[in-house]
Every structure is written in structure tokens, then in C-alpha cells.
Amino acid sequence: MKRALITGITGQDGAYLTEFLLGKGYEVHGLLRRASLFNTDRIDHIYHDPHVEGPALRLHYGDLGDGTALRRVLEKVQPDEVYNLAAQSHVKVSFEVPEYTADIVALGTLRLLEALRDHMTVSGAKVRYYQAGSSEMFGSAPPPQSERTPFHPRSPYAVSKVAAHWYAVNYREAYGMFVCNGILFNHESPRRGETFVSRKVTRAVGRIKEGLQEKLYLGNLEARRDWGFAGDYVEAMWLMLQHETADDYVIATGASHSVRDLAAAAFAELGMDWREFVAFDARYLRPAEVDALQGDATKARERLGWRPRVDFAQLVKMMVAHDHDLARQEKTLRSAGFGVPVRGAAHS
Ligand code: NDP
Ligand code: GDR
Secondary structure, eight states, X not given: OOEEEEETTTSHHHHHHXXXXXXXXXXXXXXXXXXXXXXOTTTTTTOOOTTSOOSSEEEEEOOTTOHHHHHHHHHHHOOSEEEEOXXXXXXXXXXXXXXXXXXXXXXXXXXXXXXXXXXXXXXXOOOEEEEEEEGGGTTTSOSXXXXXXXXXXXXXXXXXXXXXXXXXXXXXXXXXXXXXXXXXXXXXXXXXXXXXXXXXXXXXXXXXXXXXXXXXXXXXXXXXXXXEEHHHHHHHHHHHHHSSSOOEEEEOOSOOEEHHHHHHHHHHHTTOOGGGTEEEOGGGOOSSOOOBOXXXXXXXXXXXXXXXXXXXHHHHHHHHHHHHHHHHHHHHHHHXXXXXXXXXXXXX
């Protein structure tokens, strides 16, 4: 049985990757941040009481800011594969907490690579490593973007991801470690955090339809993104680590849509016209924007046999259907007199 260690296991991608690897027969270990409230919502359906026989999933406290804990977890878990998904992953928030973002996204990657290098030297183990890179690294480089496109990052988040990318390349070249960078374009799902634009829109569509919300406030409607489905993208992470050589790959659908297109498609799913409900709020603008992302994933298709299964229209449909159900549940609870907290969307 292969063993994987996932940082960022409680995030969107961590949850899909955990399901995927368990389905492949892996034993999965995840790094968990201590929080004052439970932060395991996305994996609770898989996680069992460790005293009870259940799926091969174990969680270990740790943080990318704490190199000692990373070393301890690596020694304890003895993984065959490490997936570094943990990050302060919100681009707009990174302008507000740039130093923390750099500490976790850039230095956190370095801490983990250093810990892994030492672990491999001491134990003699051969461990494969996946680094969660981002299309944000391309920033203002014009589309389509491929592995050959130069980086021009536009946010503290993106600059930190570029540093993490080059740390990963450097460890591959300097120490011969099996390290892959996935350069993933935006990928979404019903598990997406509610302050990212796709989920913010689909949550609002469901709530507006059910009379729970009146308006949706958005920032830049002109930005274009290459949106895919997270469930498809975690398979690409795994495929990279199964290939005979370590390399870097762009993962994308190849289709680009504007935020406006996204809003129009999502409202139309429930028979509404987005123009009646969407309002502009400058607080959601960023000091520097990434205008247009559209990925060319030819290399991943040719070398890994990877291709996306879910397109933009199917993705919007899936997310709206999920969030409409959530809104209906909220309405039922409210009409029965239960208080339901409205979370998230106001801040980013
Ligand atoms: P999420 O924001 O959903 O999840 C981030 C994860 O990182 C969470 O598990 C979070 O824990 C954890 N985390 C945050 N800070 C720390 C820390 N200091 N120490 C340990 N863990 C931490 O991100 P996604 O799942 O969407 O993305 C996964 C990775 O892929 C990220 O690195 C992201 O930057 C990158 N990426 C994402 C893309 C996308 O479109 N989704 C595209 C390209 C790259 P907690 O739950 O406790 O907050
Ligand atoms: P992004 O995703 O910055 O591409 O980073 P996000 O969904 O936050 O923004 C996409 C685009 O939508 C515009 N936008 C808004 N965005 C948010 N969040 N809220 C709004 O109200 C709003 N209005 C307009 C943004 O300006 C932007 O142009 C995501 C993250 O998952 C990163 O971690 C990942 O690396 C990249 O995708 C690829």
C-alpha cells in the first residue's frame, strides 16, 4: 500500500485528492492546522474516529510555518509521495497579509523541501513531491500560457508561488529529487471556498432565487479565467508523480471566460437575468489585476494522457445545483425558526 502525505488536506483540492488517492488504495495522511473551530468540514465524510477501523486516513497537527513539526510528521508517516497543497491561497487577501503569505507559500515550501531532503538522506527513502503552482504566476503574460511562458506575477501571492516554483526546480536540479510543479489554472467545485468568485456567484444565485439575498456585489467583471473542475485537476497531480521523470506541467481546460460570462451563465441556470442582481463594489478590486488567463495543457495531454472531463457549462451547472440545494435547506431552517449564520462573501 502506497502512503501519501498531503499538506492543505482540509482545502478544496486536499479533499478531492484524498478521495482520489483512497480510491487508488493509498493510505493518506494529512497535515492539520490547529483551529478554535473544526476546520475539517470538507473531509469529515471520509474521516473516522482513529479508534475505529475505517478508511486509511490519518491527520497530524502541523503548519507550514513550523519546520520542526514538518520534519516530525515526515519521519512518522514515511510517505512515498508528498503533495504540498497548503497555502494562504486568496490573491486579494495576499495584498493585505503579504508577509504571512510569503512565509507560508514561499518559505513554507522551502521548509518542507528541506525537511524532505534531510528525511530522504537519513532514511534512504525515495519520496516523490508535488508542488501546487498556479496560473497566477503568469500574471500579465499574454494568453495562451504554457510551460514556456515567462512568469510576470501581479500579487504577493503570485510572487510567493513563483519563489516556491523555483525552489522546487532547484531541489530537483541540485539534489536530484523527484519534484514536479503543477501549474494549475483556476479550478472550482461545490467545495470551493465561498470568497472565490465562482462560489461567491453560485452561492448568491441560490440564495437570491430563494429570496434570502437581494444583491450580489462584485469587483472586476472583465477579468478572464480558464475555469476547470477541481476533481479533474487532482488526477493530474497524481499522474505527474507516476511518470518516469519529474517535470513541470500546465493544467487547464484551454477555454477562457470573463467574470461577466460566469455571472450570466450562473443566473441563467435558475432562469434569472444577472443584470438585475449584480452590483459593483470597488472593495473587490485588486491593486494589480491579472486580466486574462487561458492555459495550453498540450504537454500534460501528450505526456500524462491527462484531459479535463468537465467543461465550463457543466461546472456552472454543478455548482449552481449544489448551492441552490444549500439555499433551500437554509430557507427551510429559517422558516422553522432556526438561526443560520451567513458566512464569508462580504470580505473578499
Ligand atoms: P484552499 O484555500 O481551499 O485550501 C488551502 C489549504 O491550505 C487548507 O487546507 C488550509 O488549511 C491550508 N493552509 C493554509 N495555511 C496553512 C499553513 N500555514 N499551514 C498548513 N496548512 C495551511 O486552496 P485550494 O484547495 O483551492 O488550493 C490548493 C493549492 O493549490 C493551494 O496551494 C493553492 O494556492 C493552489 N492553487 C489553487 C488553484 C485553484 O484554482 N483552486 C489554482 C492553482 C493553484 P485550513 O483549512 O485550516 O485553512
Ligand atoms: P483568482 O480567483 O484570483 O484567479 O485566484 P478569484 O476567484 O478570487 O478571482 C477571479 C477573478 O474574479 C475577479 N472578481 C472577484 N474575485 C473575488 N474573489 N471576489 C469578487 O467579488 C470578485 N469580483 C470580481 C477577480 O478580480 C479575479 O480577476 C484563484 C485562487 O484559487 C488562487 O489560489 C489560484 O492560484 C488561482 O485561482 C489560479
